[in-house]
Amino acid sequence: MPMPIKMIQSNISLLLLTASLSGMFFTSTVKAGTPEDKVKTAIVYKITKFVSWPKKKQSLTLCIIGEGSINSELIKINRKNSMGRRLSVTHKDLNAPVDKLCDILYIHSIDQTSSAKVTNSLKGKPILTISDNRSFAEQGGLIGLARKGKKINFTINQSSVDASGLKISSQLKGLAKVIE
Amino acid sequence: MNTKFLPTLLATCIFASSQTIAESQEDEDLFELSLEELISMEIPDVTSVSRKKQRLMDSAAAIYVITNEDLRRSGVTSIPEALRMVPGMQVAKLNANTWSISTRGFNYIFANKLLVLIDGRTVYSPLFSGVNWDVQDTMMEDIDRIEVIRGPGAALWGANAVNGVINIITKKAADTQGNLLSAGAGTQEKAFAAYRHGGEFGETGFYRVYVKAFERDGQVDSEGKETSDDWNMRRTGFKSEWQTTADSEMTVQGDLYEGTTRPPLRLLDQSQPMDPQIANGFIVEGLSRDQRGGNLGAYWKRTLSETHDYSFRAIYDNYQNFDYRIAEKRDTVDFEFQHYYQFWGNHDLVWGLGYRSTWYEVENTPYMFLLEGEDSKHTELFSAFIQDDITLNEQWTFTLSSRFEHNSFTGYEVQPNARLTWRPTENRTFWTALSRAVKTPSISETALQTDGITIDDTTDRNFVIPIMGNPDLKSEKLTALEVGYREQFSNSFRLDITAFYNQYEDIIAYVGTNVCPDGSSSLRACQISGAVNIPTTLDNGLNTKTYGLEAVADWQAKDWWKLQFTYSWLQVDAWPNQEKTSFLARNEKIVEDLSAPHMANIRSTMNLPNQWYFDFWVRYMDDMKNAVVGANTSLDMRVAKKFGDGLEFSVVGQNLFRNHHREFYEPLSGMAPTETQESWYAQIRWQF
Numbered sequence: 062m063p064m065p066i067k068m069i070q071s072n073i074s075l076l077l078l079t080a081s082l083s084g085m086f087f088t089s090t091v092k093a094g095t096p097e098d099k100v101k102t103a104i105v106y107k108i109t110k111f112v113s114w115p116k117k118k119q120s121l122t123l124c125i126i127g128e129g130s131i132n133s134e135l136i137k138i139n140r141k142n143s144m145g146r147r148l149s150v151t152h153k154d155l156n157a158p159v160d161k162l163c164d165i166l167y168i169h170s171i172d173q174t175s176s177a178k179v180t181n182s183l184k185g186k187p188i189l190t191i192s193d194n195r196s197f198a199e200q201g202g203l204i205g206l207a208r209k210g211k212k213i214n215f216t217i218n219q220s221s222v223d224a225s226g227l228k229i230s231s232q233l234k235g236l237a238k239v240i241e
Numbered sequence: 242m243n244t245k246f247l248p249t250l251l252a253t254c255i256f257a258s259s260q261t262i263a264e265s266q267e268d269e270d271l272f273e274l275s276l277e278e279l280i281s282m283e284i285p286d287v288t289s290v291s292r293k294k295q296r297l298m299d300s301a302a303a304i305y306v307i308t309n310e311d312l313r314r315s316g317v318t319s320i321p322e323a324l325r326m327v328p329g330m331q332v333a334k335l336n337a338n339t340w341s342i343s344t345r346g347f348n349y350i351f352a353n354k355l356l357v358l359i360d361g362r363t364v365y366s367p368l369f370s371g372v373n374w375d376v377q378d379t380m381m382e383d384i385d386r387i388e389v390i391r392g393p394g395a396a397l398w399g400a401n402a403v404n405g406v407i408n409i410i411t412k413k414a415a416d417t418q419g420n421l422l423s424a425g426a427g428t429q430e431k432a433f434a435a436y437r438h439g440g441e442f443g444e445t446g447f448y449r450v451y452v453k454a455f456e457r458d459g460q461v462d463s464e465g466k467e468t469s470d471d472w473n474m475r476r477t478g479f480k481s482e483w484q485t486t487a488d489s490e491m492t493v494q495g496d497l498y499e500g501t502t503r504p505p506l507r508l509l510d511q512s513q514p515m516d517p518q519i520a521n522g523f524i525v526e527g528l529s530r531d532q533r534g535g536n537l538g539a540y541w542k543r544t545l546s547e548t549h550d551y552s553f554r555a556i557y558d559n560y561q562n563f564d565y566r567i568a569e570k571r572d573t574v575d576f577e578f579q580h581y582y583q584f585w586g587n588h589d590l591v592w593g594l595g596y597r598s599t600w601y602e603v604e605n606t607p608y609m610f611l612l613e614g615e616d617s618k619h620t621e622l623f624s625a626f627i628q629d630d631i632t633l634n635e636q637w638t639f640t641l642s643s644r645f646e647h648n649s650f651t652g653y654e655v656q657p658n659a660r661l662t663w664r665p666t667e668n669r670t671f672w673t674a675l676s677r678a679v680k681t682p683s684i685s686e687t688a689l690q691t692d693g694i695t696i697d698d699t700t701d702r703n704f705v706i707p708i709m710g711n712p713d714l715k716s717e718k719l720t721a722l723e724v725g726y727r728e729q730f731s732n733s734f735r736l737d738i739t740a741f742y743n744q745y746e747d748i749i750a751y752v753g754t755n756v757c758p759d760g761s762s763s764l765r766a767c768q769i770s771g772a773v774n775i776p777t778t779l780d781n782g783l784n785t786k787t788y789g790l791e792a793v794a795d796w797q798a799k800d801w802w803k804l805q806f807t808y809s810w811l812q813v814d815a816w817p818n819q820e821k822t823s824f825l826a827r828n829e830k831i832v833e834d835l836s837a838p839h840m841a842n843i844r845s846t847m848n849l850p851n852q853w854y855f856d857f858w859v860r861y862m863d864d865m866k867n868a869v870v871g872a873n874t875s876l877d878m879r880v881a882k883k884f885g886d887g888l889e890f891s892v893v894g895q896n897l898f899r900n901h902h903r904e905f906y907e908p909l910s911g912m913a914p915t916e917t918q919e920s921w922y923a924q925i926r927w928q929f
Contacts, residue, residue, distance in 0.1 A: 103271035104279050111276075128586065129547050141272070170546040173488060195544065196487035210416035211283040211385075236276055 098131040100213050101206055102138060105167060105191055108204060108215075109143040111233035114164060115187050115226045121146045124153040124163035126179065127170035131193075135167060155179070160186050168192040168202075177201070185224045198240060203227070216240060301640060301660035301672035302394070303329075303725060303739035303791060307387040309412075314846045314856045316879040316893035318381065318430055318455075318922075320409065321374045325860060326844065327389045328807035329791040330405075331836055333865070333905035336915040337429075337460045338375040338472035338502040341905050344391045344405040345743060346787045346813045348836040348865070350910050354680050354717075356394065356402035359409045360494065361577070362538055362556050367599050367620060368569060370401055370683035373562070375472060375502050376532050377409075380435045380451045382421055382926070383480075385412040391791060392741060393721050395678030396642040396658030397626055399595070403678045403719050404743075411494075414439060414447035414480045420929050427922020429895070431456045446483030453477070459503070460915035461901050468915045469526045474500030489543040499533035505913040506565070508608065509693035509705055515771030519703060523696050524913045525565075534560040548583030566694060566911070568604035573597065589630035597622040601684060609691050611684075612710060618684055620649040638662040650682045651716045668729040676723075679716040686749060686779055687712045692758040694911035696772075703772040706909070707758040708751055711779045718746045733797040742788045747781035748815070750828035754778040782825050785815040785832055801848040808841045834866035835907075852883040854891075868906040875899065887928040895920050 109121060121143060125135055132152065139150040153159055155175060159166055166188055168176055176194050180201045183190060190197075191204045198205035198216040203225065205216040216238045222229055271279065305327045317323045321340045325332045331348045333341045343352035353370035356363065357377070365372050387409050394406035417439040424434040433455035441447055452475075459470040478496030485491045507523040536559070542552035556575040562568065579593035601618040603611055611618070628642035643657035658676040665671075688710045695706040725739040754776050757767035767774040789811040796804045815832040817825040841861040849855055858877040864870070876898060881891035896902075896919050906914040 099271055100279055100282055103274065104276065106272055107276040107279060127546075131547075138272075170548060172545060193547075194488075195484075199487070210413040212280060213282075214280050233276070236280060 095130060097208065097213070098134045101131060101193060102134040104206065104213060104215065105135065106138045106141065106143065106148075108191065108233065109146075109148065109165060109189075111230040112189055113228045113230075118146050118164065121148050121164045122162060123148055123150045123165040123167060124157075124159055125150065126153055126155055126159070126166065126168045129170045131169060159183070160188060163188060165189045165191065168194060168197070173200075180221075183225075184221075185226075187226045189225075189227055190221075204237075214238065298668070298670055298727060298729065299638075299662065299664065301638070301662045301674055301725070303391040303723065303741070305389045305391070305737075305793065307389070309382075309385055312381050312384060312387075314854070314879065315844065315858055316856070316877060316891070316895070318433065320377055320384075320387070323387060324389070324407070326807070326842065327391075328793050328842070329391050329789070329809035329811070329840070330389065331840065331862075333862075333868070333870075334460075334917055335905045335907070335910070335912055336468070336470040336504050337457055338470060339504050339912060340374050341907070342372070342374065343836070344389075345741065345789065346785070346811060346836050347404065347832065349907060350905075350912070353683065354401065354403035355405045355407060356398050357407045357409070358398075360411055360538065361540065361554055362536060362558060363573075363575065363597075365401060366560075367571070367601060367684055368689075369685045370680065373532070373560075376474070376498060376500070376534065376560075378453070378474065378476060378498070379409075379411060379478065379496065380423075380437055380453055382423060382435070383411050383417055383437065383449070383451065385410050385416070391739070392674070392723050393656075393658065393676040393678035393719060395656040396644050396676060397591075397628060399622075399624055399626075399644055400646055400648065400654060400656070400679050400681045400716075403680045403717070411480065413492075414449045414482050417449045418447065421927070422929075423924065423926045425922050425924030427893075427920060429458050429918065429920035430922040431458050442481075443483060446481060448479060448481035450479045451477065461918055462915060463903065465901055465916075468505055469503045470505055470915050472500070472502045474498060476500075485541070486543075488545060489541065492540040492542075493538070495535065495537040497533075497535040499531070501529045501531050503527060503529050505915060507694075507696050507908075507911055507913050508566070509696055509772070511607070511693055511769065519771065522698070522913070523703075528565040530565070531563040532561065534558070548589075549581065551578070551580040553578050565606075565608075567606055567609035570602040572600045587632040589632075590628070591630075592627040593625070595622070595624040595626075597624075608693050609689060612688050612690055612712075615688070618688065620684075621647075622649070623647045636664050638664075648681050650687060650714070651679075654679050654681065654716060670725075670727040672723075672725045672727075674721070674723045676719075676721045678719045678721065680719075681716050682714040682749070684710075686710055687714055690758055691911075695909050696911070697908050699908060705769060705772045705774045706751070707767075707774070707776050709754060709756065709758070709776065709778045714749060714779060715747050715781050717748050717781070720744045735795045737793040739791045740789070741791075743786065745783075745785040745787075747818070748783040748785050748832065749779050750782035750817075750825055751777040752780045752782055752822060752824045777824065782817055782819060783815050783828055783832060784818045785813065787811065787813045803846045805844045806842070809839070811836055811838055831867055831909075835868075837863040837865050837872075839863040854879070854881040854883070856881075865905065868903075870903055870905065873899075873902060889926045891924045891926070893922055893924065 125132055136150055138148055141148050160183055169192060177200055180190055190202045192202055193206040198218040201221055203218055203221050206213055217234060219239050219241050307323055307326055312323055321332060321342055324330050324342060330344045335341060335350055339350055341348050341350045341352060343355060347354055351369045351371045357365060357372050364377050390406045394402040398406050419439055421437045426432045435453035437449055437451040439449035454475040456473040457471060459468045462468050476496060476498035480494035482490060482492040506525045508525050509518060509523055538556040540554045542550060544550040554577040558573040560571045575597045577595045581591045583589050599620045603616055605616060624644060624646040626644040631639045633639055640660040646654045656678050660674040662672045690709050692707040695708060697704040721743045723739060723741045727737045729735045756762055757776050767776055791809040794806045798804055813833050815829045843859045845857050847855045856879040860875045863872045875896050878894045878897060879891055881889055883889045896917055899919055901916040901918045903914055903916045
């Protein structure tokens with residue numbers, strides 16, 4: 062075989078060249094949600110029905126932090142009704158003052174340190190934080206979603222909930238893994 | 242959907258995967274479901290096409306998924322039998338424990354253009370690059386799904402993934418908690434039992450252990466007389482997974498097995514008188530072929546985000562075969578690293594590195610021995626792959642990938658691949674793929690001498706054909722073009738069609754030589770009395786072109802009644818790529834006549850009131866000229882009754898209303914054919 066290393070090199074560079082060219086020409090697009098995204102979104106929506114905030118609310122703002130296909134699914138619960146409260150869904154930057162703008166915060170696809178920073182800054186504030194990041198509830202978030210095998214289940218951090226002043230119905234706790 | 246359209250479709254036998262039903266569910270309004278229902282919902286996924294999870298509907302490959310439910314409802318008791326569901330996959334039994342399994346041609350018991358993986362572990366034998374199907378097993382209840390890609394998957398999965406990839410994926414330990422006992426008995430399935438226990442450990446750990454044993458009866462000869470090809474195996478294994486840190490998970494699994502098969506062989510013992518051997522067609526029965534082995538694998542994955550993860554896999558595999566013709570022992574270690582990362586929002590990049598080392602030992606016999614007096618071999622495989630999946634816009638996706646390998650037989654191999662997907666609407670997908678794949682030579686093809694195994698008596702003379710390996714063999718090369726179309730017409734009907742055109746170069750064929758097995762050079766026939774001895778060697782002597790069509794249709798006729806139709810059509814044309822000799826002409830004919838041109842399946846599953854279930858499966862297989870097997874139809878049936886969630890009784894009938902029939906034969910294989918019989922078994926499955 063003639064000069065295999067050269068052949069490999071030219072193959073790789075061709076591949077990278079094409080890849081980077083197409084990257085320049087085509088900007089980022091919205092990806093359709095996977096079945097997993099759809100189920101997670103439906104669970105997030107259902108969860109809001111089991112939570113009450115210290116002040117009576119006419120509307121609930123759900124903020125999303127992070128990029129990914131689930132965003133296109135979460136947008137679908139915009140304007141939906143949750144126990145007489147209208148939901149509005151917006152996307153927020155990591156540095157946005159989410160404590161002032163949001164009632165519910167869905168965090169995904171961001172690294173553990175940034176996620177921990179956000180949850181720490183919201184400690185004791187009446188904001189329902191939900192995330193599918195690993196061990197989110199264990200690390201102080203309110204509700205963590207996790208895929209176990211083929212199913213999605215969720216974990217509630219009771220002490221974080223108590224500190225936030227939110228009330229979560231016992232019915233919801235019955236379906237979740239509750240940790241202190 | 243248009244009701245006039247439907248019968249036309251059914252009449253032309255065009256057809257889809259059972260994943261459909263799960264997929265159509267996801268389009269239902271999930272918001273209407275209760276939280277309890279949501280958290281108990283199962284989310285379907287496939288991974289084989291792109292090495293990352295994606296929707297079956299969107300994959301740019303001819304993929305078919307056999308689900309756990311398909312396995313249960315069809316009543317199949319082994320992995321090879323399950324593969325009969327796949328459109329275009331030719332599964333034919335030579336005897337009770339030997340199958341010929343292939344797709345897109347080259348149907349043969351040593352079919353060597355398929356890559357088979359069980360939870361990421363390669364299970365092909367480097368001796369002949371094929372699969373010892375009789376030892377590939379686990380508890381059927383623990384198989385999550387079998388993903389089958391017809392067509393080349395070499396760019397991601399490596400050499401030998403020429404005509405397809407079969408990826409057997411077992412459930413996670415978290416999904417197999419509690420106890421399950423499955424046992425049964427019947428006419429061919431004489432007795433079988435399996436038990437599994439799943440539990441938890443630590444904060445995040447899950448495990449399961451299983452034991453399984455079975456005894457299967459032999460088949461019969463053409464006169465209906467019992468043959469000795471019975472088959473029994475015992476195996477045990479475990480799988481466990483736990484979180485090592487908050488964002489990483491570890492899986493460790495392993496199996497141990499042992500058992501015996503007794504394939505009726507055709508052998509010429511040259512130390513014995515010739516006449517009695519000719520009289521009984523050289524058939525030697527009752528020689529046991531003991532096999533045992535085990536494997537241990539660890540898989541670690543770190544998930545940084547939904548679009549960024551990396552993983553590492555390490556596997557050790559041991560296999561021992563005490564065959565009358567050659568005893569082999571093999572140790573394999575396999576390491577693999579993979580990194581997945583999404584960048585610029587629209588590039589999904591997967592790349593990986595792999596290393597495999599195989600130590601191979603044989604005990605030479607007069608029937609088979611390694612050339613140059615060796616009794617061991619060490620082979621190495623270095624590999625790297627890269628794939629970029631580029632989302633051009635909401636409708637178009639372009640995928641570029643390639644694999645680079647260095648193997649011990651032919652050195653460097655490059656196997657690139659380009660795929661384009663167009664999704665004009667959510668429920669309609671068109672895709673096309675252009676790929677190059679190679680099948681690297683195996684130990685048997687490069688370094689093994691056989692003698693007295695290949696016996697041809699199709700004419701009135703007996704030919705003994707010793708075959709000598711050729712160390713100078715090149716790889717067989719494939720250039721493949723595929724186009725596919727998939728559509729979900731409504732919640733009740735789905736269609737999946739693939740057409741392909743394959744061009745192979747340097748297909749290995751056997752050609753004449755003037756070196757006798759004992760090393761003596763003879764221009765005349767080698768010394769043997771009573772038969773004509775024609776020594777041969779192997780050469781990259783043929784080019785081949787294949788083309789065809791595979792179709793699947795899923796139809797949810799009623800809430801309680803699901804039907805699946807599959808159809809496949811295959812044409813093969815081979816020709817010598819050098820001066821035509823009588824050997825090459827013979828090879829050409831074999832390659833062309835190995836596979837059945839048409840195949841079709843109808844599978845029906847019905848959920849009846851009071852937890853009764855009735856399922857049937859009709860299979861049609863056209864003429865296989867080389868095996869001298871005419872077109873034939875088989876019927877399997879299953880009736881089951883469930884009590885509560887955990888207890889199920891079932892009765893399964895296989896190959897019904899046919900006394901016995903031959904499914905496959907190939908004189909060069911060294912095995913005598915036996916015939917498949919009608920059979921029944923009863924089973925109980927108890928989950929507690």
